[in-house]
Amino acid sequence: MELIALLGLPLLGGAALALWGASARAAELNALFSLVTFLAGCALTARVILGGPLVIGNEQFFVDAFNVFLVALTSLVGFTTALFSRPYMRIETDRGHLTPGRLRLYHSMYQLFMFTMLLALTTNNMGILWVALEAATLTTVLLVSLYRTAASLEAAWKYFILCGVGIAQALFGTILLYFAAERLLGASGGALLWTHLDAVKGQLEPTVLAIAFVFLLVGYGTKVGLVPLHNWLPDAHAEGPTPVSAVLSGLLLNVALYAVVRCKILVAGALHSDLPGRMLMGFGLLSVLVAAFFLWRQRDVKRLFAYSSIEHMGIITFAFGMGGPVANFAALLHMTVHSLTKSAIFFAVGHATQLARTQRMEDIRGLLLRSPTIGWGLMVGTLAILGMPPFGVFASEFLILTTAMREQPWATPILLLALGVAFGAIFRRVQPMVFGEPHSLPLPHSPALLPVFAHLLLVLMLGLGLYIPGQLAAWFRVAAGLIG
Amino acid sequence: MNDVPLAMQLVELLASLLLLLSFAMLAQRRIASLVNLFALQGAVLAASTVAVAASAGLHHLYYSAALTLVLKVVLLPWFLHRLIVRLGLQWDTETLVAIPLQMLAGLGLVIFAFGLAQPISQFGHQITRETLGIAIAMVLLSLLMMIGRRKAVSQVVGFLALENGMVFAATTATQGMPMVVEFGIALDVLVGAVILGVFFFQIREQFDSLELRHLETLKED
Numbered sequence: 125m126e127l128i129a130l131l132g133l134p135l136l137g138g139a140a141l142a143l144w145g146a147s148a149r150a151a152e153l154n155a156l157f158s159l160v161t162f163l164a165g166c167a168l169t170a171r172v173i174l175g176g177p178l179v180i181g182n183e184q185f186f187v188d189a190f191n192v193f194l195v196a197l198t199s200l201v202g203f204t205t206a207l208f209s210r211p212y213m214r215i216e217t218d219r220g221h222l223t224p225g226r227l228r229l230y231h232s233m234y235q236l237f238m239f240t241m242l243l244a245l246t247t248n249n250m251g252i253l254w255v256a257l258e259a260a261t262l263t264t265v266l267l268v269s270l271y272r273t274a275a276s277l278e279a280a281w282k283y284f285i286l287c288g289v290g291i292a293q294a295l296f297g298t299i300l301l302y303f304a305a306e307r308l309l310g311a312s313g314g315a316l317l318w319t320h321l322d323a324v325k326g327q328l329e330p331t332v333l334a335i336a337f338v339f340l341l342v343g344y345g346t347k348v349g350l351v352p353l354h355n356w357l358p359d360a361h362a363e364g365p366t367p368v369s370a371v372l373s374g375l376l377l378n379v380a381l382y383a384v385v386r387c388k389i390l391v392a393g394a395l396h397s398d399l400p401g402r403m404l405m406g407f408g409l410l411s412v413l414v415a416a417f418f419l420w421r422q423r424d425v426k427r428l429f430a431y432s433s434i435e436h437m438g439i440i441t442f443a444f445g446m447g448g449p450v451a452n453f454a455a456l457l458h459m460t461v462h463s464l465t466k467s468a469i470f471f472a473v474g475h476a477t478q479l480a481r482t483q484r485m486e487d488i489r490g491l492l493l494r495s496p497t498i499g500w501g502l503m504v505g506t507l508a509i510l511g512m513p514p515f516g517v518f519a520s521e522f523l524i525l526t527t528a529m530r531e532q533p534w535a536t537p538i539l540l541l542a543l544g545v546a547f548g549a550i551f552r553r554v555q556p557m558v559f560g561e562p563h564s565l566p567l568p569h570s571p572a573l574l575p576v577f578a579h580l581l582l583v584l585m586l587g588l589g590l591y592i593p594g595q596l597a598a599w600f601r602v603a604a605g606l607i608g
Numbered sequence: 609m610n611d612v613p614l615a616m617q618l619v620e621l622l623a624s625l626l627l628l629l630s631f632a633m634l635a636q637r638r639i640a641s642l643v644n645l646f647a648l649q650g651a652v653l654a655a656s657t658v659a660v661a662a663s664a665g666l667h668h669l670y671y672s673a674a675l676t677l678v679l680k681v682v683l684l685p686w687f688l689h690r691l692i693v694r695l696g697l698q699w700d701t702e703t704l705v706a707i708p709l710q711m712l713a714g715l716g717l718v719i720f721a722f723g724l725a726q727p728i729s730q731f732g733h734q735i736t737r738e739t740l741g742i743a744i745a746m747v748l749l750s751l752l753m754m755i756g757r758r759k760a761v762s763q764v765v766g767f768l769a770l771e772n773g774m775v776f777a778a779t780t781a782t783q784g785m786p787m788v789v790e791f792g793i794a795l796d797v798l799v800g801a802v803i804l805g806v807f808f809f810q811i812r813e814q815f816d817s818l819e820l821r822h823l824e825t826l827k828e829d
Contacts, residue, residue, distance in 0.1 A: 184788075251789030258796045262803055269807070274814055278823040281760070281807070288767055288800065289751065295774050295793070296747065300728065303782045307731065316786055331727050359826050 126171060127178075127185055129164035130195070130242055133157055137235035145228030151210040154231045158199075158206040161238060165199030168192060173599060179248065179319055186248035186319055189602040190456075194245050194382055197460055201374045201467050202238045204575035208471045209234070209367035211569045215478050216365065218569075226270055230365070237263040237371065244379050250316045253383055254291070254298050257347060260376060261287045268364040279359035286356040287346055294343020294383075300336035301390070304329045318386060325393030337391040337400055340384070341407070347380035349434045350441060351411040361430035362483065366474030369426055373433040374467035378459055381437065385444055389607060392447075404445030409538055411438025416542040419549035424483045425473055428553060429466065432509060435546055436462045442539070443524045444607070446531055452604035454523035461516030461583050465508045468579035472501035475571040476557070485553050490562030499558045501576040506554045508583055510547050516583040615663030619780065622656035623742045626776060627718070630749040633769060634714055634756075637701045642765050643688045646772075650680025653772055657779045669784045676775060679794050684768060684801055691805050692761065695812060702759055710756055714749050721745035732781055739780040746773030760811060760818040764804050771797055 137157030144150055169192050172178060177188035187195070213230065216222050222230075240263060244256035261284065269280035298316070305315040308327055314320045321328075342353065349357040361369040384404070391400045415435035422428040436458070443455035475498050480488040492499035508515035521543070528536045629649045636642045654676040661669030692698060718741075725741035732740065750770035757763050771793075778785050785793075808818060815822040 249786070249789065251785055252792060255789065255792030255796055258793075259799070262796065262799050265803060266806070269810060272810055272814065274822070275826060277807075277811055277814055278826050281811070281820075281823050282826070284800075284804070284807070285754070285763065285767070289754065289770065292747075292767075292770055292774060296744075296777065299774065299778045299782060299785070302778075302785060303728070303732065306782055316789065329731055332731060335724070335728060363826075 126164055126168035127180060127187070127246060130161060130168055130199070131239060131246070133161045133164060134235045134239035134242065137161075138232050138239060141231040141235055142228065145231035146224035150227065150231050151206075151213060154234060155203070155206040155210060157235055158203040158238065161242075162199040162203040165195050165242075169196045183314075183317055183319065184248055184252070185246050186317075187246055188606060189599055190385075190606045191245045191382065193456065193460070193599060193603055194378060195242060197463055198241050198245065198375050198379070199238075201463055201579075202241075202371065204578060205367050205370050205374070205467060205471075206234070208370065208474065208572040208575045209365075211567075211572045212367060212474050212478070213365070214569050215567060221271055226272075230267060230270060233263045233267050234367070234371075237267075241375050241379050245382065248317050248319055250298050250301060250318060250321070250386075253386070254295055257294075257344070257380060257383060258288075258291050260379070261291065261347075264360075264364075264368060264372065264376070267368045268360045270365055270368075271363070273363070275359075276363035279356075279363035283356040283360040286353075290346025290353060291343050293339045293346075297336045297339030297341075297343055297387070300332055300339065301387075304332040304336065304394075318390075321390050322393075325390050326396075328390070328394035330395050333391045333394040334399060337387060337403070340387045340391075341400075341403060344380050344383045344387070345407060348377055348384060348437050348441065349411070350407045350437065351414040351434065354411070354415075354434050357434060358427045358430040361433070362424050362426040366426070366470055366477070369430070370467040370470035370474075373430070373470065374463040377433060377437050378463055381440060381444075381459070384441070385607060388444065398447075401445045401447050404441050405532065405535065406445075408438045408440070408442030408445055409535060411435065411441065412542040413438075413538060416545040416549070419546055422549075422553070423485055425477065425485050425488060425553075425557070426470075426483055428485065428550065429469055429473060429509075432546065432550060433462075433466055435542065436466070436509075439521065439524060439539070442535070443527070446527060447607070448527070448531070449601070449604050450523060451527045451531070452607045453600050454520050454527065456600050456603055457516065458520035458524065461520055462509070464579040464583050465505060465515070465517060468576045468583075469502065469505040469509060471572065471576045471579075472498055472505055475567065476502055478571075479567055485557055488557045489560035491558050494562040495567070495571070497573050498571060501573065501580070502554065503558045504580055505576070506550060508580060510550060511543065514584055515580075613663060615659050618659045619656055619663065620738055622652050622659060623739045623776075623780070625652050626656070626772075627742050627745060627749075630746050630769065630773075631711065631714060633765070634710055634749060634753050635707050639697055639700050639702070639759065639761050639765075640689070640692055642762055643685050643692065646688075646765050646769060647681050647685035649769060649772055650676060650685070653776055654681065656776065657784075660779050660783065664783055666783055668787055669779065671787060672775075672779065672784050672790055675790060675794055679798060680768075680772065683798070687801060687805065688761070688765070691808060695761075695808060695818065697761065697818070700759070702757060702762060710752065714752060717748040717752060718745040721748055729781075740777060743773055743777035743780065746770075746776060749773075758820050760804075760808060760820055763820065764801070768797070768801070 172192040240260040309315040346353040511517045511521045657673035721744035722741035729740045754766035
């Protein structure tokens with residue numbers, strides 16, 4: 125029941141907003157649909173936490189502690205981003221960047237994107253997982269090119285071709301997975317269901333699974349933004365509207381990584397070796413390192429934080445690669461806090477760029493004097509994402525580093541170096557943006573500050589350990605145990 | 609080879625035809641002819657799906673073949689031709705550099721594909737042995753074609769040909785994915801093609817041409 129609401133509402137919202145997406149109340153309608161979806165997500169979460177994993181809908185849907193926490197996170201960020209997009213898109217429309225038709229497209233695609241994300245998370249069928257992730261690209265590609273500028277068209281084309289070709293590799297991996305599973309489970313259709321695959325993973329043919337994993341990792345890894353498959357990511361983040369950047373960073377990357385982890389569980393079980401884990405560690409470290417150094421060269425504020433997303437996805441991938449209860453726990457925590465913090469930063473950045481009317485960091489100055497709340501939002505968000513102590517990113521990075529010291533000591537200096545480089549690169553850019561001398565006019569609509577500070581507050585609570593000892597820790601621990 | 613059933617020989621014949629068509633597409637300069645080759649590839653793909661269905665007695669593959677026929681032979685080529693006419697590209701040709709070199713690279717990819725397929729196909733059914741290598745080769749050749757093209761429309765045909773390779777792998781290696789997945793994939797391909805169609809007009813409106821060199825300005829600064 126909750127699941128029907130969770131998937132049906134955004135689908136209905138997509139249809140409704142395709143009709144009324146350009147009306148005066150469309151932004152409120154968008155937020156309302158996202159709110160009800162979030163409530164459905166909460167209900168589903170409560171049910172799974174209290175009653176254990178669910179397999180429903182003729183075994184086509186599967187919800188356990190691992191994906192339900194992502195469902196809750198995805199629907200929450202979906203809702204807060206809808207709140208943020210209300211004043212943001214209104215200002216963009218007032219300034220003539222958008223026509224009513226494009227606004228309608230935006231609202232409708234926003235809801236359909238939420239649908240694909242939630243479908244990818246809850247489906248039990250590895251084939252449908254692929255279909256949903258490909259559909260996620262399709263729903264966002266026209267959002268990246270929403271402004272129809274030369275740069276945004278190029279970014280969208282790159283996004284489409286790179287992610288399309290990338291994810292086609294994942295389809296081939298899925299075909300190989302089916303090929304291996306069919307011999308054990310028969311062709312009746314059960315051979316692509318994750319629960320069935322998980323039950324027989326020890327007997328799947330190791331050679332085929334190893335080759336399949338390479339394709340799956342390259343395919344879904346393109347969407348995670350792992351280096352060297354990350355080229356689309358900074359362009360798509362920088363050229364699309366900021367709410368789209370927020371959901372790309374906060375949701376899409378997480379869900380793609382979720383797909384990689386689901387595949388890793390199967391392949392690690394079949395191979396009886398650590399090969400998938402080592403591949404994840406390698407890709408993860410490379411991403412952290414390359415992204416950290418690219419951060420120094422950025423001039424565009426949204427590109428800067430896009431590279432920061434690549435860096436954090438690298439850290440999470442590395443942690444999942446190490447495996448074991450502590451590293452998985454830390455990876456899940458990092459996924460949560462990164463998603464919340466990064467979307468909060470994009471909310472603040474969105475209003476900051478509207479205030480300064482540019483994305484060039486050299487031209488954004490003195491946010492604190494111009495609009496103290498945006499300035500503090502950006503500053504606090506930046507400190508949080510850089511892993512400063514009271515925030516959640518500190519807690520998860522600390523856990524990941526200490527686990528790395530114990531289990532993979534060779535990787536620790538690389539991680540520390542990258543984190544240090546990233547810290548310097550981001551801080552030296554954000555500091556003058558917040559504290560310098562201002563030269564811009566106030567915004568015509570009051571900015572959406574509730575989402576920024578709500579996210580930062582959540583991240584703060586996670587970091588201070590106010591929440592961790594309670595329900596959430598037990599929940600994360602169960603999820604970490606599932607990943608193995 | 610005498611003890612191989614007729615249907616299977618037919619599948620192998622069609623598989624080699626598919627590979628031949630992949631090479632033909634690699635060398636085709638005219639965009640409208642490229643779309644025709646793509647339609648032909650779709651028809652051969654549908655025929656091979658029917659042959660597999662007949663030889664293995666799998667009824668759901670007939671639906672899959674029908675889906676391929678409708679989507680890849682009728683709908684998409686019709687849509688692409690319409691697009692070409694509307695964009696005025698009927699007589700447009702590409703200046704492909706070094707076709708012989710591309711052919712040689714293609715040959716190398718085919719050898720690589722067969723090498724990659726070897727460890728996998730030994731676990732498969734009888735049909736799988738030769739055809740999985742061809743399916744992988746089709747995928748790799750489509751990628752090569754996408755790299756070599758400078759026009760948006762032909763890159764998209766390359767993308768669709770890549771998807772053909774996937775479908776061929778799925779029908780011969782695993783005798784078809786579950787129907788719900790096949791429908792999902794077909795839906796994605798169709799929606800993707802329509803979105804790209806919209807996209808072409810946006811690109812042309814902005815740049816007055818569909819040359820991809822206009823889309824190479826975003827660099828790291």
